Amino acid sequence: LVFNEPFRPQYHFSPPSQWMNDPNGMVYWDGEYHLFYQYYPDSNVWGPMHWGHAVSKDLVYWEHLPVALYPDENGWIFSGSAVIDHQNTSGLGTKENPAMVAIFTFHDPVGEKNGRDDFQTQGIAYSTDKGRTWTMYEGNPVLKGPGIKDFRDPKVFWHTESNLWIMSLAVKDKISFYASPNLIDWTYLSDFNPAWAAYGGVWECPDLFPLTTEDGETKWILFVSINPGGPQGGSATQYFIGDFDGTTFKTTTQSVKWLDWGADNYAGVTWSNVPETDGRRLFIGWMGNWNYAQVVPTHPWRSAMTVPRSLHLSKKGDDYLLLSRPIEELKKLRASQAEIKGEKIQLENELMELDLRTKSSDFRLELANAFGEKLVLTGDKENLRLDRSQSGIIDFEKGFANAQIASLNEIAVETLTIYLDRSSIEVFVNGGELVLTSIQFPKQPYDKLRLEGFEPSNRAYSLKSIWR
Ligand code: FRU
Numbered sequence: 001l002v003f004n005e006p007f008r009p010q011y012h013f014s015p016p017s018q019w020m021n022d023p024n025g026m027v028y029w030d031g032e033y034h035l036f037y038q039y040y041p042d043s044n045v046w047g048p049m050h051w052g053h054a055v056s057k058d059l060v061y062w063e064h065l066p067v068a069l070y071p072d073e074n075g076w077i078f079s080g081s082a083v084i085d086h087q088n089t090s091g092l093g094t095k096e097n098p099a100m101v102a103i104f105t106f107h108d109p110v111g112e113k114n115g116r117d118d119f120q121t122q123g124i125a126y127s128t129d130k131g132r133t134w135t136m137y138e139g140n141p142v143l144k145g146p147g148i149k150d151f152r153d154p155k156v157f158w159h160t161e162s163n164l165w166i167m168s169l170a171v172k173d174k175i176s177f178y179a180s181p182n183l184i185d186w187t188y189l190s191d192f193n194p195a196w197a198a199y200g201g202v203w204e205c206p207d208l209f210p211l212t213t214e215d216g217e218t219k220w221i222l223f224v225s226i227n228p229g230g231p232q233g234g235s236a237t238q239y240f241i242g243d244f245d246g247t248t249f250k251t252t253t254q255s256v257k258w259l260d261w262g263a264d265n266y267a268g269v270t271w272s273n274v275p276e277t278d279g280r281r282l283f284i285g286w287m288g289n290w291n292y293a294q295v296v297p298t299h300p301w302r303s304a305m306t307v308p309r310s311l312h313l314s315k316k317g318d319d320y321l322l323l324s325r326p327i328e329e330l331k332k333l334r335a336s337q338a339e340i341k342g343e344k345i346q347l348e349n350e351l352m353e354l355d356l357r358t359k360s361s362d363f364r365l366e367l368a369n370a371f372g373e374k375l376v377l378t379g380d381k382e383n384l385r386l387d388r389s390q391s392g393i394i395d396f397e398k399g400f401a402n403a404q405i406a407s408l409n410e411i412a413v414e415t416l417t418i419y420l421d422r423s424s425i426e427v428f429v430n431g432g433e434l435v436l437t438s439i440q441f442p443k444q445p446y447d448k449l450r451l452e453g454f455e456p457s458n459r460a461y462s463l464k465s466i467w468r
Pocket residue numbers: 021022038049078079105152153204205267
């Protein structure tokens with residue numbers, strides 16, 4: 001596989017060809033991180049959904065595998081999750097060789113066309129050979145809706161305290177929780193929809209998981225992707241911090257928080273079954289936005305994932321903050337290191353990691369090429385701003401050429417870690433206190449870096465492609 005087309009991500013995951021959206025079913029098992037994804041193998045725009053599949057031993061280098069789940073008489077295969085059924089609660093594997101069980105939404109296009117309100121249901125499928133072959137459970141669907149059209153994206157985890165599987169489900173403008181002893185029989189538990197949350201669009205792709213602060217305090221985090229209604233327009237993911245007692249999730253914070261302030265991180269969720277010896281909560285998101293994902297100028301594939309990130313919880317006064325950091329494994333990609341001295345630097349490579357220290361709250365960073373195309377990142381006391389209005393090809397959608405403004409909310413920018421790939425930029429402030437992910441399509445790689453307001457010496461690494 002060459003994967004060297006214009007704009008082809010060189011170290012971000014992308015499908016070999018055709019359309020991809022949400023990451024699905026991420027699960028670690030027997031030395032492999034599985035990544036499934038919303039996939040339409042017959043076109044490079046959205047259509048009848050399948051689950052594409054890839055595996056990685058280190059979350060950096062990926063091996064593409066055949067399509068895992070195909071539409072059947074219950075419908076197309078929408079987003080969902082996967083677990084390892086260690087105790088064989090489902091009876092679909094054995095304790096010695098536990099089943100990998102995928103829990104996903106069936107979207108019945110015929111029911112939708114006929115104006116029904118029960119066309120989204122939840123189904124399961126299982127594999128006993130490390131995800132290589134899959135069998136649909138014959139009693140599908142396992143959970144039917146209460147007559148609400150948007151009833152999807154099940155994310156399931158094993159809740160040790162209650163000895164039950166817990167499912168978070170996106171139901172129009174709320175998250176509903178369900179419980180099951182066996183992944184087959186599900187009982188409704190509760191709803192979550194606080195009045196002050198962001199409701200600019202439909203709620204999708206929830207994820208509920210615990211995180212512990214450095215001081216040993218454990219809180220539960222709930223992710224809710226919304227589309228539209230994100231801070232830059234279109235898609236984005238909000239998160240809530242609170243407590244989960246096995247039945248109900250209650251927030252202890254009272255304001256909308258964005259997992260990523262950029263325009264292009266959506267529907268992200270976390271890996272299940274990561275070994276306790278690792279202990280990390282690992283995340284990947286879809287590096288796209290429904291406002292224009294289907295018309296971006298790439299061929300023969302569309303879309304990529306963010307770099308994998310580890311999530312951390314920190315206490316800030318009375319409030320909590322979720323930090324997202326690029327995983328350590330990405331350091332493997334470093335090919336050569338250079339000291340950045342001065343304000344104008346010629347970049348040797350289009351794939352870069354930049355580790356920068358600011359001098360004050362006012363700074364400016366410009367990445368440009370010989371065509372005069374540029375990306376401009378600026379900071380002041382209040383905001384971080386990424387302007388992609390002259391970043392390259394922008395005319396495929398009216399709103400693409402925007403300036404993305406992130407509210408710093410008292411965060412004083414000290415360090416910036418920037419990952420630049422052929423068609424994306426990810427900016428991590430102060431080790432993940434604020435993140436901004438954005439895509440762009442320059443006709444030629446940016447090779448000139450201009451810095452204003454940074455310390456005199458910074459570091460830059462050229463990165464390797466994972467495909468060569
Ligand atoms: C989010 C989403 C999910 C749905 C899937 C369909 O991007 O709309 O809610 O399951 O994509 O592809």
